[in-house]
Amino acid sequence: NAGVMQNPRHLVRRRGQEARLRCSPMKGHSHVYWYRQLPEEGLKFMVYLQKENIIDESGMPKERFSAEFPKEGPSILRIQQVVRGDSAAYFCASSPGIVQETQYFGPGTRLLVL
C-alpha cells in the first residue's frame, strides 16, 4: 500500500508566478490535510478537505491560496502570485475518515521563491 505521495518534491518559482502542489492520499483515504512549515519553524495547519468539499480552511491565508480535492485525481494546493515569504515546505497528510482519524504524512514539497 503506497503512502501519501506529493509532487513535485522541489519547486522553484519566481516572484509573481503560480505554484501548484499535488497530493495523492493513501489508498482508501478520503480526507486530506495541508500543512506548511516555514524555515526553522513548526508545522502549521492550512486546510482540511474531503472529496469535493473544504471542511476547514481556517489556517489558509485569505488571499492567493486555494485548495481543492476533486472527485477524481489528487488534491491541489495552489498559490498565485508567489512571494518570497511563501518559501517553505508544504506537507500533505491523509486519513481514512469516519472512524480512524490518524493522519499519515507525505514527504512534502519544498517551494523556493526567487
Add this chain to the structure above:
Amino acid sequence: DAKTTQPPSMDCAEGRAANLPCNHSTISGNEYVYWYRQIHSQGPQYIIHGLKNNETNEMASLIITEDRKSSTLILPHATLRDTAVYYCIVRVEDGGSQGNLIFGKGTKLSVKP
C-alpha cells in the same frame, strides 16, 4: 497554541531507552494523545496514540498517567536513526470537523553513539 509542553531537547545513548515526557494538563476527556516525529527534512511520521490505556506497537510504547495530565513516549532501544524532533499532540477523534493537528515545538532527541 499547542496544548502540550515538552522539553526542547534531550540526549540519549545509542542502545538505551529514550523516555520523552509530555505534559497535557488541560486535556479533555475525549482527547487522544498522539506522537509524531520528524526526521530532518522529511514528513512527520506517525508513531503511536492512546486515550487512557498504555499502548505499545513495533516502534514505541506510550505510557499515560492515570489522571491523563501527562504521558511518556518510550523508544526501548534507541538507534542513531531515531534522532528527530518528537511531537506530542492532543486531539479529539470524533470524525467531525476538527481535523487539524496542532504542532508545538516538540523535543529534539539526539541519539549519540
